[in-house]
Amino acid sequence: MSLIKGARAMRLAKVAMLVSLVGIAATGCSSEEVLRFGWPKAVTEQGERMRELWTGSVIAALIVGVLVWALIFWSVAFHRKRKNSPDMPRQTQYNLPLEIGLTVLPMIIIVVLFYYAVVTQNFVNKKIANPDVKVDVVATQWNWVFSYPETKTANGEVVRTSGDNATIPLLVLPTSKTIQYTISSGDVIHSFFVPEFNFKRDVFPRPEKNNTDNVFQNKIDREGAFIGHCAELCGTYHGMMNFEVRALSPDKFDRYMKLRASTNPKTAKPYSAAEALTEMNCGDLCKPEAVTTYPFTTKRDARTPSERGETR
Ligand SMILES: [Cu+2]
Numbered sequence: 001m002s003l004i005k006g007a008r009a010m011r012l013a014k015v016a017m018l019v020s021l022v023g024i025a026a027t028g029c030s031s032e033e034v035l036r037f038g039w040p041k042a043v044t045e046q047g048e049r050m051r052e053l054w055t056g057s058v059i060a061a062l063i064v065g066v067l068v069w070a071l072i073f074w075s076v077a078f079h080r081k082r083k084n085s086p087d088m089p090r091q092t093q094y095n096l097p098l099e100i101g102l103t104v105l106p107m108i109i110i111v112v113l114f115y116y117a118v119v120t121q122n123f124v125n126k127k128i129a130n131p132d133v134k135v136d137v138v139a140t141q142w143n144w145v146f147s148y149p150e151t152k153t154a155n156g157e158v159v160r161t162s163g164d165n166a167t168i169p170l171l172v173l174p175t176s177k178t179i180q181y182t183i184s185s186g187d188v189i190h191s192f193f194v195p196e197f198n199f200k201r202d203v204f205p206r207p208e209k210n211n212t213d214n215v216f217q218n219k220i221d222r223e224g225a226f227i228g229h230c231a232e233l234c235g236t237y238h239g240m241m242n243f244e245v246r247a248l249s250p251d252k253f254d255r256y257m258k259l260r261a262s263t264n265p266k267t268a269k270p271y272s273a274a275e276a277l278t279e280m281n282c283g284d285l286c287k288p289e290a291v292t293t294y295p296f297t298t299k300r301d302a303r304t305p306s307e308r309g310e311t312r
Contacts (some may be wrong), residue, residue, distance in 0.1 A: 012077060040198060043219045043226060043247065046124045053120040057113060064109070098187035124199070127217050132177035133253075139183070139190035139230060141205045142237035146171045151257050153270035159260045161273040163243065168290040170273050171228065171247045173220060174253035180217045183207075191232035194245055196224075200231050220247045223285055227292035244290040246277075255280055 030220040037058040039051045079089070092098070138145040145162040146169060147307055154205035163169035173179055183192050193200035197218060230241035248256060259276035263269065271279065274288035284291070 008077070009074075011304055012073065016073075022047070040195065043196045043220050043222050043224065044199070045221055046218045047196070048221075048249075049120055049123050050198055050218075053116055056116060056230050060109065060113070080167040125213075125216065127180070128178055129213065131180035131217055133174060133269060134180045134182070135171070135173070137171075137183040137192060138182055138186055139192065139234075140186035141188060141235045141242075142230070142241040144169050144171075144228075144241070144243045145231075146243075148257065148260075151261050153261055153272070154263050159270070160259070169243045170246050170271060170277070170290060172253065172256055172277075174246060174250045175220045175223055175247050177250060177253075178217050178219050183214045183216075188234050189232050190230045190234050190241070192228070193231035194226055194228045194244075196226040202232055203230075220245075223247050223249055223252075225290075225292050227284070227286075242290070242293040244292050246285065248282075248285060252280065252282060252285070 035055050039054045136147045143163040147158045147160040161169050183203045184207050185203045190203040191202050204210040204212050224247040228243040256276050259271045264271045277286040277288045280286045
């Protein structure tokens with residue numbers, strides 16, 4: 001009898017293994033993608049650390065899940081009612097060691113998950129004393145102003161990029177450097193959200209009065225253009241309150257900041273973000289207009305698809 005049971009269990013295990021293998025293969029994902037378990041790709045080391053927490057949590061959940069499913073199927077297969085079964089199966093309540101185990105084990109799981117969540121959160125919120133670049137972000141209905149308080153133009157003004165009705169602002173930042181963002185709002189509550197940072201923080205007016213931490217840091221690990229949104233419903237044109245992060249290698253960023261601080265001979269004014277990027281002429285990375293904010297193109301007042309330059 002036990003031999004038959006053993007053979008049946010083996011067959012069941014083989015089928016279960018085959019089904020899960022086919023399931024994984026059928027998704028057509030690479031191993032890196034499988035281990036991401038749907039977590040969006042991040043471009044910051046903070047986002048990557050959050051991904052590791054997610055991968056660990058999902059693996060822990062899958063282990064618990066597989067164990068529970070196995071126990072359910074085992075009971076269904078081997079402890080179902082048979083012709084000669086007694087009316088009542090064997091009763092096992094008031095089993096103290098089992099009940100203590102079932103209380104302590106979930107507590108241990110929660111404590112471990114909590115520990116790793118706190119460690120990851122501390123890493124994401126960590127601030128070093130001397131960040132490489134500082135940027136002040138001011139959100140207003142319905143636009144963004146980005147300034148670099150440590151870089152001044154020839155006439156002594158802080159270098160500043162702002163969006164207007166016609167322009168989606170570009171927040172140009174370096175890769176591989178610690179960037180410190182100080183966010184504040186000029187009116188209502190907004191939210192600074194760059195999906196590829198895997199990070200969002202509400203932007204409050206008068207942060208010092210609102211007891212919020214309006215300073216955070218991160219490090220971007222690759223060049224590229226990444227869309228940024230306001231993620232807090234802030235009024236009529238909230239949906240159009242976009243910006244774009246343009247991450248440039250440190251040497252390109254230095255060139256950009258030098259240009260921003262100097263005077264454009266053509267206009268006799270300091271280079272604007274678009275003019276500096278055009279002057280740098282470094283291909284797609286130096287496009288003077290936002291490239292990621294579809295369907296909101298740089299022409300904010302455009303109403304028809306052709307005015308918006310839509311090609312997709
Ligand atoms: Cu907003």
